[in-house]
Amino acid sequence: MAIRDVLRMGDPRLLAPARPVGDFGSPELAQLIVDMHDTMRALNGAGLAAPQIGVGLQVVMFEVNVDPRQLNPRYPDAESVPFTVLINPVLTPLSDEMETDWEGCLSVPGMRGRVPRHVALRYQGHDAAGRPIDRSVSGFHARVVQHEVDHLNGILYPMRIRDLRDFGFTDVLFPGQHLQDD
Numbered sequence: 001m002a003i004r005d006v007l008r009m010g011d012p013r014l015l016a017p018a019r020p021v022g023d024f025g026s027p028e029l030a031q032l033i034v035d036m037h038d039t040m041r042a043l044n045g046a047g048l049a050a051p052q053i054g055v056g057l058q059v060v061m062f063e064v065n066v067d068p069r070q071l072n073p074r075y076p077d078a079e080s081v082p083f084t085v086l087i088n089p090v091l092t093p094l095s096d097e098m099e100t101d102w103e104g105c106l107s108v109p110g111m112r113g114r115v116p117r118h119v120a121l122r123y124q125g126h127d128a129a130g131r132p133i134d135r136s137v138s139g140f141h142a143r144v145v146q147h148e149v150d151h152l153n154g155i156l157y158p159m160r161i162r163d164l165r166d167f168g169f170t171d172v173l174f175p176g177q178h179l180q181d182d
C-alpha cells in the first residue's frame with residue numbers, strides 16, 4: 001500500500017501532456033495502478049489521473065460507489081460509476097448538449113467550481129491488462145471521465161469555468177454540508 005502525494009495546482013507537472021502507455025502488463029504499470037488506487041481511496045476521490053502523482057502517462061481511474069455502506073462523502077448525490085482503469089483514452093462526444101455542474105479536484109483542495117461538460121460521450125481505451133474498453137455513458141459518469149482525461153492534457157477544471165463567480169471554497173459554498181476539504 002502506497003499513498004502518494006497528490007500534486008496541487010501550480011505545479012508545472014500538472015500542465016504537461018501525458019505520454020501514451022506502450023507496454024501493458026509491465027510491473028511498473030501495475031505498481032502505478034496500485035498506488036493510484038490506494039491514493040484515490042485514501043482521499044475519497046471520485047477519480048485520479050497519473051499526472052496528479054507526478055507520472056506523465058495516459059492512465060486515469062475513477063469510481064463512484066453509492067452503496068450507503070460505502071458512500072463517497074465528496075459526491076453524496078452522484079450516481080454509481082464502476083471502478084475503471086482507463087489507459088490511452090479517446091473521448092467522442094455523442095451530442096453537442098452541454099451541462100454545467102459542480103466539480104472538485106484533489107489537486108485543487110478545498111474548492112468547487114461549476115464546469116460545462118458534454119452530457120453524453122463514448123470513451124475508448126484499454127484496461128490495465130491491455131483489453132479494450134468501449135463505453136457510451138452520460139451524466140455524472142461522463143463528467144468524471146472528461147475531468148480525468150483533461151488531466152492527461154494538462155487541463156485543470158478551473159480552466160474550464162466560464163464565470164469565475166462559479167468558483168469558491170467548498171465550506172463557504174456549501175455551509176453545513178460537511179463536504180470534505182477537497
Ligand code: NI
Nearest residue numbers: 104105106107
Ligand atoms: Ni482532478
